[in-house]
Amino acid sequence: MQNAVPTRIANILINALKGGVVPRVGLEYITVGRAEEIAAILRDIEMIENGSASFRFVVGKYGSGKSFLLQTIRNYATAKGFVVVDADLSPERRFAGTKGQGLATYKELIQNLSTKSKPDGGALPLILEKWISGIQAAVKTQSDAEGEEFNKLVEKQIYAVAVSLEGMVNGFDFAKAVVAYWNAYRQDDAAKKSNVLKWFRGEYPTRREAKEELGINFTVTDETWYDFLKIFAAFLVGAGYKGMLVVIDELVNIFKIPNSITRANNYEKILTMYNDVLQGKAKHIGFLMGGTPQCIEDKYKGVFSYEALRSRLSEGHFSSDDVKDLSAPIIRLQMLSQEEMYILIEKLLNIHAQLYKTTPVLSQDDLIYFLTVEYNRVGADTHITPREIIRDFIELVNILHQYPLKRVSDILGDNSFEMAKGGIFDEEIHGEFQEFEV
Numbered sequence: 001m002q003n004a005v006p007t008r009i010a011n012i013l014i015n016a017l018k019g020g021v022v023p024r025v026g027l028e029y030i031t032v033g034r035a036e037e038i039a040a041i042l043r044d045i046e047m048i049e050n051g052s053a054s055f056r057f058v059v060g061k062y063g064s065g066k067s068f069l070l071q072t073i074r075n076y077a078t079a080k081g082f083v084v085v086d087a088d089l090s091p092e093r094r095f096a097g098t099k100g101q102g103l104a105t106y107k108e109l110i111q112n113l114s115t116k117s118k119p120d121g122g123a124l125p126l127i128l129e130k131w132i133s134g135i136q137a138a139v140k141t142q143s144d145a146e147g148e149e150f151n152k153l154v155e156k157q158i159y160a161v162a163v164s165l166e167g168m169v170n171g172f173d174f175a176k177a178v179v180a181y182w183n184a185y186r187q188d189d190a191a192k193k194s195n196v197l198k199w200f201r202g203e204y205p206t207r208r209e210a211k212e213e214l215g216i217n218f219t220v221t222d223e224t225w226y227d228f229l230k231i232f233a234a235f236l237v238g239a240g241y242k243g244m245l246v247v248i249d250e251l252v253n254i255f256k257i258p259n260s261i262t263r264a265n266n267y268e269k270i271l272t273m274y275n276d277v278l279q280g281k282a283k284h285i286g287f288l289m290g291g292t293p294q295c296i297e298d299k300y301k302g303v304f305s306y307e308a309l310r311s312r313l314s315e316g317h318f319s320s321d322d323v324k325d326l327s328a329p330i331i332r333l334q335m336l337s338q339e340e341m342y343i344l345i346e347k348l349l350n351i352h353a354q355l356y357k358t359t360p361v362l363s364q365d366d367l368i369y370f371l372t373v374e375y376n377r378v379g380a381d382t383h384i385t386p387r388e389i390i391r392d393f394i395e396l397v398n399i400l401h402q403y404p405l406k407r408v409s410d411i412l413g414d415n416s417f418e419m420a421k422g423g424i425f426d427e428e429i430h431g432e433f434q435e436f437e438v
Contacts, residue, residue, distance in 0.1 A: 010355040053282040060333030063385025085109035086247035095269035106225035131239035173218040233285040243284035251291030267306035
């Protein structure tokens with residue numbers, strides 16, 4: 001029996017998974033497999049903390065666990081003291097576009113800016129306040145100054161951080177915004193603080209408005225948003241965080257763009273990020289991008305249609321399904337094995353029982369029976385995904401809980417039961433899993 005899961009977390013897990021959605025919390029209770037892939041990305045996170053940068057594509061079929069892996073890494077990074085920004089691409093959110101789609105992606109990323117203490121996004125005000133409080137505390141330990149003299153010492157420290165950013169592209173304006181926030185904080189000017197946050201979030205429609213309200217003749221645009229992420233990463237390290245992780249899912253929305261020139265512009269932006277990482281132009285920042293095999297490998301519309309990316313990302317001659325180079329920029333997810341799926345549904349069964357304060361309604365034979373039925377569906381060998389199996393399983397345990405007189409065979413049918421018995425699990429060989437008879 002696994003450790004008890006808090007009721008709130010159990011409820012989120014069961015409801016999210018039943019709806020085919022990756023929950024934002026509690027993933028540590030249901031993580032199965034992916035040990036090698038997770039270890040490879042965690043090594044990247046260590047490198048980011050040490051001042052490097054990383055760039056990875058996480059590639060898997062729909063429902064293969066790609067978004068689950070990204071969310072798992074996201075949670076790990078915030079727990080380790082990183083700031084994480086994440087966004088799903090869509091027709092309105094891209095890397096570049098003629099209607100502000102790049103800026104829309106930036107706004108979504110900053111809106112979802114998360115930390116350990118603010119895991120659901122919206123952490124920017126908290127980060128700025130914590131940063132200023134940290135500088136004030138440091139000055140107090142170093143000096144007995146009070147009043148205006150104390151404020152001047154704090155301001156000196158804040159300007160030191162701001163000056164360190166000015167050497168970066170658009171860093172001077174970012175630094176001015178940092179100082180403006182400090183002044184608003186010191187004067188307890190809520191309206192001014194709100195305006196500075198609005199500027200950081202890229203919400204000023206014109207430079208004129210930003211100039212009038214903040215004295216900053218610059219705004220984040222489609223062309224400059226990526227440079228701003230790099231500045232944010234540098235600032236966050238100065239504010240005491242380990243670095244920034246940028247998680248972007250649903251790359252398939254670039255693949256779906258009908259206009260070839262617009263697609264190429266988006267791939268050019270990805271190339272810029274990738275080159276910056278490899279050439280050492282980006283620091284304390286990591287990129288994780290999730291997509292399907294088709295949106296990466298399609299030579300007409302996918303990432304590989306852009307020759308400069310294809311030549312950089314293509315695998316060498318020695319990798320295979322059995323032997324993978326996990327330091328390569330593309331991490332390909334295989335479907336969870338049947339043994340791993342057994343472990344996963346067993347975890348879900350126990351969480352469901354904890355949530356409803358009952359004993360598990362399915363035996364070991366029942367679990368094998370369920371999986372055998374799932375894997376024997378027509379086309380399951382190529383099309384079935386963990387998402388579908390999980391959804392079916394939660395539906396099954398929900399029905400059995402709501403109709404206590406029902407048996408598993410009443411719901412699944414009993415044609416597969418003989419085939420399931422003694423299938424993947426045999427207690428006589430010390431609990432080792434065997435292959436399904438499919």
